Amino acid sequence: MSNKTSSADRIRAKKKLFLxxxxxxxxxxxxxxxxxxxxxVTVSKIATKAGIGKGTVYKHFLTKNEILIRIxxxxxxxxxxxxxxxxRKTEExxxxxxxxxxxxxxxxxxxxxxxxxxxxxxxxYAEDVAEQLEELHRIRRSNEESLSHMLTKQIGAGVLxxxxxxxxxxxxxxxxxxAVDLWYSKSWxxxxxxxxxxxxxxxxxxxxxxxxxxYHPVAKGTSKNKNSKTS
Amino acid sequence: MSNKTSSADRIRAKKKLFLxxxxxxxxxxxxxxxxxxxxxVTVSKIATKAGIGKGTVYKHFLTKNEILIRIxxxxxxxxxxxxxxxxRKTEExxxxxxxxxxxxxxxxxxxxxxxxxxxxxxxxYAEDVAEQLEELHRIRRSNEESLSHMLTKQIGAGVLxxxxxxxxxxxxxxxxxxAVDLWYSKSWxxxxxxxxxxxxxxxxxxxxxxxxxxYHPVAKGTSKNKNSKTS
Amino acid sequence: MSNKTSSADRIRAKKKLFLxxxxxxxxxxxxxxxxxxxxxVTVSKIATKAGIGKGTVYKHFLTKNEILIRIxxxxxxxxxxxxxxxxRKTEExxxxxxxxxxxxxxxxxxxxxxxxxxxxxxxxYAEDVAEQLEELHRIRRSNEESLSHMLTKQIGAGVLxxxxxxxxxxxxxxxxxxAVDLWYSKSWxxxxxxxxxxxxxxxxxxxxxxxxxxYHPVAKGTSKNKNSKTS
Amino acid sequence: MSNKTSSADRIRAKKKLFLxxxxxxxxxxxxxxxxxxxxxVTVSKIATKAGIGKGTVYKHFLTKNEILIRIxxxxxxxxxxxxxxxxRKTEExxxxxxxxxxxxxxxxxxxxxxxxxxxxxxxxYAEDVAEQLEELHRIRRSNEESLSHMLTKQIGAGVLxxxxxxxxxxxxxxxxxxAVDLWYSKSWxxxxxxxxxxxxxxxxxxxxxxxxxxYHPVAKGTSKNKNSKTS
DNA sequence: TATGAATGAGGCTTCATTCAT
DNA sequence: AATGAATGAAGCCTCATTCAT
Numbered sequence: 001m002s003n004k005t006s007s008a009d010r011i012r013a014k015k016k017l018f019l020x021x022x023x024x025x026x027x028x029x030x031x032x033x034x035x036x037x038x039x040x041v042t043v044s045k046i047a048t049k050a051g052i053g054k055g056t057v058y059k060h061f062l063t064k065n066e067i068l069i070r071i072x073x074x075x076x077x078x079x080x081x082x083x084x085x086x087x088r089k090t091e092e093x094x095x096x097x098x099x100x101x102x103x104x105x106x107x108x109x110x111x112x113x114x115x116x117x118x119x120x121x122x123x124x125y126a127e128d129v130a131e132q133l134e135e136l137h138r139i140r141r142s143n144e145e146s147l148s149h150m151l152t153k154q155i156g157a158g159v160l161x162x163x164x165x166x167x168x169x170x171x172x173x174x175x176x177x178x179a180v181d182l183w184y185s186k187s188w189x190x191x192x193x194x195x196x197x198x199x200x201x202x203x204x205x206x207x208x209x210x211x212x213x214x215y216h217p218v219a220k221g222t223s224k225n226k227n228s229k230t231s
Numbered sequence: 232m233s234n235k236t237s238s239a240d241r242i243r244a245k246k247k248l249f250l251x252x253x254x255x256x257x258x259x260x261x262x263x264x265x266x267x268x269x270x271x272v273t274v275s276k277i278a279t280k281a282g283i284g285k286g287t288v289y290k291h292f293l294t295k296n297e298i299l300i301r302i303x304x305x306x307x308x309x310x311x312x313x314x315x316x317x318x319r320k321t322e323e324x325x326x327x328x329x330x331x332x333x334x335x336x337x338x339x340x341x342x343x344x345x346x347x348x349x350x351x352x353x354x355x356y357a358e359d360v361a362e363q364l365e366e367l368h369r370i371r372r373s374n375e376e377s378l379s380h381m382l383t384k385q386i387g388a389g390v391l392x393x394x395x396x397x398x399x400x401x402x403x404x405x406x407x408x409x410a411v412d413l414w415y416s417k418s419w420x421x422x423x424x425x426x427x428x429x430x431x432x433x434x435x436x437x438x439x440x441x442x443x444x445x446y447h448p449v450a451k452g453t454s455k456n457k458n459s460k461t462s
Numbered sequence: 463m464s465n466k467t468s469s470a471d472r473i474r475a476k477k478k479l480f481l482x483x484x485x486x487x488x489x490x491x492x493x494x495x496x497x498x499x500x501x502x503v504t505v506s507k508i509a510t511k512a513g514i515g516k517g518t519v520y521k522h523f524l525t526k527n528e529i530l531i532r533i534x535x536x537x538x539x540x541x542x543x544x545x546x547x548x549x550r551k552t553e554e555x556x557x558x559x560x561x562x563x564x565x566x567x568x569x570x571x572x573x574x575x576x577x578x579x580x581x582x583x584x585x586x587y588a589e590d591v592a593e594q595l596e597e598l599h600r601i602r603r604s605n606e607e608s609l610s611h612m613l614t615k616q617i618g619a620g621v622l623x624x625x626x627x628x629x630x631x632x633x634x635x636x637x638x639x640x641a642v643d644l645w646y647s648k649s650w651x652x653x654x655x656x657x658x659x660x661x662x663x664x665x666x667x668x669x670x671x672x673x674x675x676x677y678h679p680v681a682k683g684t685s686k687n688k689n690s691k692t693s
Numbered sequence: 694m695s696n697k698t699s700s701a702d703r704i705r706a707k708k709k710l711f712l713x714x715x716x717x718x719x720x721x722x723x724x725x726x727x728x729x730x731x732x733x734v735t736v737s738k739i740a741t742k743a744g745i746g747k748g749t750v751y752k753h754f755l756t757k758n759e760i761l762i763r764i765x766x767x768x769x770x771x772x773x774x775x776x777x778x779x780x781r782k783t784e785e786x787x788x789x790x791x792x793x794x795x796x797x798x799x800x801x802x803x804x805x806x807x808x809x810x811x812x813x814x815x816x817x818y819a820e821d822v823a824e825q826l827e828e829l830h831r832i833r834r835s836n837e838e839s840l841s842h843m844l845t846k847q848i849g850a851g852v853l854x855x856x857x858x859x860x861x862x863x864x865x866x867x868x869x870x871x872a873v874d875l876w877y878s879k880s881w882x883x884x885x886x887x888x889x890x891x892x893x894x895x896x897x898x899x900x901x902x903x904x905x906x907x908y909h910p911v912a913k914g915t916s917k918n919k920n921s922k923t924s
Numbered sequence: 925t926a927t928g929a930a931t932g933a934g935g936c937t938t939c940a941t942t943c944a945t
Numbered sequence: 946a947a948t949g950a951a952t953g954a955a956g957c958c959t960c961a962t963t964c965a966t
Contacts, residue, residue, distance in 0.1 A: 037355065037356035038352075040356070042959085043960075043962085044960075052926080053926055053927040054927075054928060055925095055926065055963085056927070056928095058961095064962090117412075118352055121269075121352075122268075124268060125267060125268035137417055140418040141419065144419070144420055163432055164421075164428075166419070166421045166425075167425075167432045170419060170429060170433075171406075171432060171433045171436055173409065173413065173419075174406060174412065174413045175402075176409065177408065177409035178404065178406050178408035179409075181348075181405065182401055182405045186368055187367075187368045188371070188372065188401060189372055189397075190397045194395060194397075197394075197395075201394055201398045202405060205436075205440045209436045209440065245945080245949090245950085273934085274935080275934095275935085284952040285936095286950095287951050289936095290949095294937080472966070475966095476966080479929090483930095498818060499817060499818035501815070504956065505958085506955095506956085515930055515932060516957095516958090517960080518929075518930050520957095520959080521929060525958080526956090579874075580814050584732075586730065587733070599880045602881070606881070626883075626887060628887075629894045632875055632895075633868075633894060635871065635881075636871030636875045637867060637868050639871035639874045639875070640866065640867030640868050640872075640874075643871075644866065644867045650833070650834065650866075651837055651859075652863060656860075660860055660863060663860045663903075664867060667898075671898045671902065711946095736941085737939075737940090745947080745948085747941090748941095748947065749948070751941070752946075756941085757940065
């Protein structure tokens with residue numbers, strides 16, 4: 001009997017080892033993607049960084065693209081969960097909680113968020129992961145119904161402008177998307193010391209965009225203009 | 232004398248032919264980039280599509296990357312010009328003209344705009360075009376001063392929220408960026424029939440974001456909700 | 463335990479196989495270089511001749527130039543060793559042993575020697591192997607000190623002409639270099655049947671050049687002039 | 694009649710122009726070959742340096758190789774002439790004049806001499822200039838008969854060692870060849886300030902190699918060893 | 925089961941030569 | 946006659962994937 005137990009243990013241990021290795025691969029890939037050009041990341045490098053052999057990588061992922069898609073799925077799952085939580089809060093009465101959560105989630109790791117955007121572009125035409133890519137979109141859309149329901153209510157309440165409800169969340173998505181791009185854009189002179197204030201400013205816009213009625217600019221420490229007229 | 236003239240003519244004709252060929256290459260590249268994955272576009276394919284030999288491409292561009300950067304520079308120059316025109320209008324009193332122009336310009340050819348975004352990512356680490364990439368950023372920044380000046384005035388006038396002026400145009404940039412992404416995103420269920428209304432909605436947000444005071448939702452035909460409560 | 467042993471054995475066998483393949487590549491390259499123009503030898507041809515895939519070559523050598531440099535280093539190492547042995551003999555009292563050894567070594571495989579000379583010219587401006595090229599020169603110079611020491615002694619003893627010691631070995635080097643060129647020169651009418659006698663004649667000069675005092679022409683069977691006046 | 698004359702003049706002028714241009718091409722090629730790697734010299738560069746169009750080059754030379762061979766033939770013709778003059782002097786009684794002239798000629802422009810050596814290697818397998826290459830060898834051999842005749846006499850006189858006469862001039866050729874290589878070799882530590890003394894030393898060896906009887910080391914200023922025992 | 929050597933398709937680029945003007 | 950744009954063969958190298966050990 002102890003034999004059986006130890007055998008089961010061994011199997012379990014092996015499984016754990018296998019899963020650990022999978023995570024190692026993902027992490028290694030992620031690290032590499034974030035520190036260098038995407039094209040520069042080869043399967044070889046990933047394997048080396050993960051501390052395993054190149055062949056082993058293919059025991060876990062059928063193709064290189066599957067590693068990429070896996071990173072994307074993991075990330076989008078996380079974002080979707082955050083959004084879902086935000087939606088729940090909104091439904092419980094906290095106005096703007098959904099957008100707030102969404103922005104916060106996406107701006108928490110802008111580097112990773114941007115990476116996922118870029119990976120998506122690479123894989124757009126990849127046939128070997130077309131199905132998983134569809135899964136990715138499904139995850140993104142997973143909250144659409146709740147969002148629509150929520151927004152329709154708010155439109156009905158006169159809080160939000162009366163446009164098709166998806167206009168609201170799509171605009172919100174667009175702004176978040178752009179905010180992430182902005183974070184890493186080399187095109188602007190702005191002082192990067194401002195970055196969190198800037199993101200707060202943008203988040204605030206995202207939370208209130210489409211709102212009807214008085215716009216409430218303020219926000220705690222956003223204004224850094226000493227001699228502002230409103231102060 | 233007629234000899235001289237015809238000789239000059241001939242040279243001029245040759246130069247024109249040469250420049251035409253350059254445009255042909257760019258156009259061929261563009262067409263291919265827009266219809267398939269960027270990695271799938273090879274110099275060979277470009278040459279074939281342009282109806283010329285592979286070697287000829289290298290008479291016009293030092294490297295493949297120079298073709299890409301050229302596409303980008305051409306485009307960004309156009310955008311910058313549109314923005315500059317908008318800024319002028321704003322300064323002449325047309326409120327929101329700058330943002331309006333900017334959004335219009337970028338959403339006029341969202342496919343091209345998106346391509347340029349993607350090309351930029353590819354070239355981020357390319358050493359052979361580092362300088363031209365810097366030039367690209369210079370073009371983008373070329374209007375920053377005018378923008379800052381204009382926005383500072385509007386902040387002073389109490390029209391815009393009192394934050395560092397660049398917050399305003401960066402937020403605007405972010406939203407435009409995201410709007411373009413949205414256009415081609417496959418992640419959403421929304422009816423693409425809506426697309427121009429949606430973009431108008433977003434543009435409207437872009438034009439008024441950061442504005443203080445009453446938000447004016449309407450816009451001509453934006454609302455398509457037949458049984459909206461406000462109607 | 464047998465398991466461990468066999469595992470270690472397997473690893474060792476693998477390593478040997480790998481090194482064997484390296485030798486195969488070198489040999490294939492060598493064979494090709496010796497039978498056709500250097501420019502005509504492509505990596506593809508080398509791989510084919512070695513019976514392996516093109517990509518495999520790059521598992522062993524970072525660039526094509528590294529194959530060339532490797533051939534050169536191997537050869538120069540051998541020559542330097544021969545010279546070193548000759549120097550030792552000279553120091554033990556065998557007059558002229560160093561020069562003798564040197565000539566013998568270089569003329570043992572004049573084709574290979576000449577190839578190395580030519581490869582060096584090709585690589586003179588190659589940036590990717592600049593360092594290894596320096597190593598090559600280091601190998602060549604590795605015996606300079608011993609040579610200088612030895613020659614200084616002989617100059618002191620009045621055996622050699624009193625010029626800076628390096629004059630002697632450089633002259634010797636030059637003659638050897640030229641002798642190799644001569645071997646394969648197509649410019650001369652001389653009967654190639656003579657070749658070894660000719661080389662012996664030259665070697666003899668090399669061994670005695672710079673010697674003071676009676677020159678001893680003879681040498682065993684060098685003279686083939688039947689009706690020479692001195693006979 | 695003046696018409697005819699001017700027409701003839703014009704033709705003559707044209708011919709001169711044509712020949713001038715040919716020289717320009719050769720000179721440009723030469724200059725380039727001497728200042729950079731041989732492979733780096735393209736027909737384009739030659740044309741540019743010569744100040745003419747690429748196509749024009751092909752009006753003068755059928756292929757690129759013909760330019761190379763032309764450089765070689767010009768040079769070898771010069772060397773052969775120098776040697777011929779030396780031979781004449783020797784026959785007039787000046788001992789060693791032939792070898793002396795030969796060494797002097799080849800060491801006058803060691804860079805050019807070396808270039809020709811290298812070009813020869815490149816063209817060894819070139820089919821398009823095989824014939825001209827043969828011509829090159831013919832030039833080199835053009836003095837063989839005189840040399841043989843001269844040397845046979847000296848052997849008969851007991852001045853030179855009794856070996857086939859070509860042994861003597863081949864050995865001499867080899868040393869000259871090697872001396873040129875030595876000039877540009879990067880493999881040696883010797884002080885390049887010595888170079889002309891070194892070459893004089895080698896020339897001296899070349900002139901006396903194969904001589905029977907007392908070796909006369911000296912030579913005017915060759916010895917730089919202050920405390921030499923023979924002084 | 926893990927490994928990493930082997931593979932070869934395919935990308936970018938160069939340059940001698942041609943030929944229409 | 947002079948030109949230089951056009952050409953495309955051919956070279957080097959990369960890397961995702963396979964497979965024997």
